[in-house]
Amino acid sequence: MAAHRDAEGWVLDGTARHVLDGDRVDRLAVVTDAGVFAIAANLVSARRTAVFDPVLHVADLSFCEVRVPDSARLTVDRERAHHMALTGMAITMVGACQRILDLALEHVRSRQQFGVPIGSFQAVQHKAADMHVAVERARALAYFAALTIAADDPRRRLAAAMAKASAGECQSLVFRHGLQLHGAMGFTWENDLQFALKRAKAGELMLGGAAEHRARIAEEYRAADF
Incomplete structure (x- = not known):
């Protein structure tokens, strides 16, 4: 995942694959090359991928110029x-x-x-x-x-x-x-x-x-x- 600054905060681009429960959560912690960001899940496109466990939710998430403020950047170990x-x-x-x-x-x-x-x-x-x-x-x-x-x-x-x-x-x-x-x-x-x-x-x-x-x-x- 890539993140770069703009005048209003940060812009996230890229794809996160095989995210556990990625299609049914309200918020996401997104790990990028510039740090970790907490964002609303409805800002990204989620597509559930089929796996052999029928009750396991795994999804591919697409980030296309997702804009987030500075306050979304987390201090995380x-x-x-x-x-x-x-x-x-x-x-x-x-x-x-x-x-x-x-x-x-x-x-x-x-x-x-x-x-x-x-x-x-x-x-x-x-x-x-x-x-x-x-x-x-x-x-x-x-x-x-x-x-x-x-x-x-x-x-x-x-x-x-x-x-x-x-x-x-x-x-x-x-x-x-x-x-x-x-x-x-x-x-x-x-x-x-x-x-x-x-x-x-x-x-x-x-x-x-x-x-x-x-x-x-x-x-x-x-x-x-x-």
């Missing part, structure tokens, strides 16, 4: 805002993974084979236990990241990366096991599992995946003075 976004996405993914686990447990407790619930089989229990451990680990790291941001702790950069990486690894495991425990039912449109699976996977694809954030964590440790 952009790095801190990025950490907040990572942590918020990690928490969203943890919630989706918890929903997958809940649905899987409900299914294995009610689905019977050989006259008993399939949840009584040890192999099924192992997968459910692995899912639980992954969710709780990701939840703990997401909570820790949120606490470091609230306390303005200098560890927040590392904590946010750890939270997003752990949430990404959690969704990968929970996605596989959740589908396997549901069997063929997991692939049907009428099963609510699809919504949680798609939301967890969408979160992994936004703001960097697990591998990218693991690399950032490694860089932090290499640069640290122990």
Whole structure:
């Protein structure tokens, strides 16, 4: 996004792609090469783009000589805002993974084979236990990241990366096991599992995946003075 001054304030031009909820908010925080501006959403053209998660709103925003006053320019710690976004996405993914686990447990407790619930089989229990451990680990790291941001702790950069990486690894495991425990039912449109699976996977694809954030964590440790 480009911003330049004129006699009345600032003029914004450009396109912002894949903006989360960009088509249904009242105000936007627009990051440009000249800073961050808060503007009314009705000043831009928003077009919702189709993604594999049917309930996720993602839009492309077009800015064509959008004029804003000097007062619209914000004083923002952009790095801190990025950490907040990572942590918020990690928490969203943890919630989706918890929903997958809940649905899987409900299914294995009610689905019977050989006259008993399939949840009584040890192999099924192992997968459910692995899912639980992954969710709780990701939840703990997401909570820790949120606490470091609230306390303005200098560890927040590392904590946010750890939270997003752990949430990404959690969704990968929970996605596989959740589908396997549901069997063929997991692939049907009428099963609510699809919504949680798609939301967890969408979160992994936004703001960097697990591998990218693991690399950032490694860089932090290499640069640290122990």
